Amino acid sequence: EAGVVQSPRYKIIEKKQPVAFWCNPISGHNTLYWYLQNLGQGPELLIRYENEEAVDDSQLPKDRFSAERLKGVDSTLKIQPAELGDSAVYLCASSKGSYTEAFFGQGTRLTVV
Amino acid sequence: SQQGEEDPQALSIQEGENATMNCSYKTSINNLQWYRQNSGRGLVHLILIRSNEREKHSGRLRVTLDTSKKSSSLLITASRAADTASYFCGINTGANSKLTFGKGITLSVRP
Numbered sequence: 528e529a530g531v532v533q534s535p536r537y538k539i540i541e542k543k544q545p546v547a548f549w550c551n552p553i554s555g556h557n558t559l560y561w562y563l564q565n566l567g568q569g570p571e572l573l574i575r576y577e578n579e580e581a582v583d584d585s586q587l588p589k590d591r592f593s594a595e596r597l598k599g600v601d602s603t604l605k606i607q608p609a610e611l612g613d614s615a616v617y618l619c620a621s622s623k624g625s626y627t628e629a630f631f632g633q634g635t636r637l638t639v640v
Numbered sequence: 641s642q643q644g645e646e647d648p649q650a651l652s653i654q655e656g657e658n659a660t661m662n663c664s665y666k667t668s669i670n671n672l673q674w675y676r677q678n679s680g681r682g683l684v685h686l687i688l689i690r691s692n693e694r695e696k697h698s699g700r701l702r703v704t705l706d707t708s709k710k711s712s713s714l715l716i717t718a719s720r721a722a723d724t725a726s727y728f729c730g731i732n733t734g735a736n737s738k739l740t741f742g743k744g745i746t747l748s749v750r751p
Contacts, residue, residue, distance in 0.1 A: 531682070560739065569728050569741035570683065583736055618682055625737035628673055629730070631682030 529553070531632035533619050539638045545607035548635045552600065552621030559596055560629060561604050562618040570618055576602065577625065609639045643667070643731040644742035652748040659716040661745045663729030664709075670737055672705060673730040674714045677744070683728060686714070719749045 532551040540546050552559050557578050562570035573592065575583040578599035587594065591610070596602040606613055616636050620629040647662045663672065671690045675683040687703045689696045689712065696703045702715040716723055726744045733740070 562741075567743075569743045572738065572740055575738070583738060620683070625739075626670055626732060628685040628688045629683075629739060630685065631675075633682050 531619055531621050531630050533617075533632035533635055535635055536633060537636050537638075539640060540609055542611055542639050543608040545605065546609050546637060547603050547605045548617050548619075548637075550602045550604070550619030550621075550632060552602070552619070553630055556621035556623055556630070557599070558622045558625050558627075558629075559602050560618075560620040560622075561594060561602070562620065564616045564618055564634070566615075573604070575625070606637075609637075611639050613637060614639045643733060643740040644672075644729040646727070646729055646742045646745045648745060649743070650746045650748075652750065653719055654750050655719060655721055657719055659719050659723070659747055659749070661714045661716075661727055661747070663712045663714070663742060665712075665729075665731050665733075666710065667733055669707070670732040670734075672703075672712050673732065673739070674701075674703060674712075675728045675730060675741075677726045677728065679725075686727075716747075719747075721749050721751045723747060724749045 534549050559576040561573040564570045574587045574594050576596045594604045616634040618634045620631040622629045644663050644665045673688045674686040677683045689705045700717045705712045728741045728744045
């Protein structure tokens with residue numbers, strides 16, 4: 528069974544530029560999470576989807592961040608415009624349901640210069 | 641906001657020794673999950689323990705949960721150098737089953 532796939536693995540952009548991350552969850556997993564992880568810290572939840580519905584986006588900075596999950600499968604997370612403080616690892620995870628264990632992708636390491 | 645708080649922040653032990661890591665939380669939980677993260681990789685799920693369970697085992701891992709103290713412990717027995725990683729407890733809380741993480745514990749196992 529394929530795991531959670533994220534792309535790209537690394538991204539370097541200049542500040543004020545847009546950037547997008549893509550996530551393909553494990554087949555059959557209804558729940559999808561996007562987390563942000565700073566160096567030496569734990570993952571911080573940005574948004575959670577149940578199928579195509581965003582059920583928890585309270586931590587998503589909506590002035591510059593947006594996300595979508597088309598047809599309840601793949602998801603994209605976008606930042607526009609990026610700021611220096613957005614440099615971090617962006618992790619995607621999926622689970623069969625919101626009460627079960629989550630499976631994480633390798634993450635996308637974003638560097639904003 | 642981060643619900644769980646792991647302790648200690650860092651732990652260094654000799655190969656073959658046992659490693660005990662603790663997690664405390666603030667509100668009632670649906671379940672508590674332990675994860676491992678190797679440098680530059682995503683988190684890997686280790687064990688999930690439900691709020692009505694007190695102990696679970698998986699190979700060399702033993703997790704306990706004390707809901708009266710709002711705390712959990714992860715015990716790794718007979719540690720190996722390959723156990724060197726960061727360990728996180730994930731707290732699943734509320735009717736919306738939000739999953740949040742603490743800052744993690746850095747475990748170093750010396751060969």
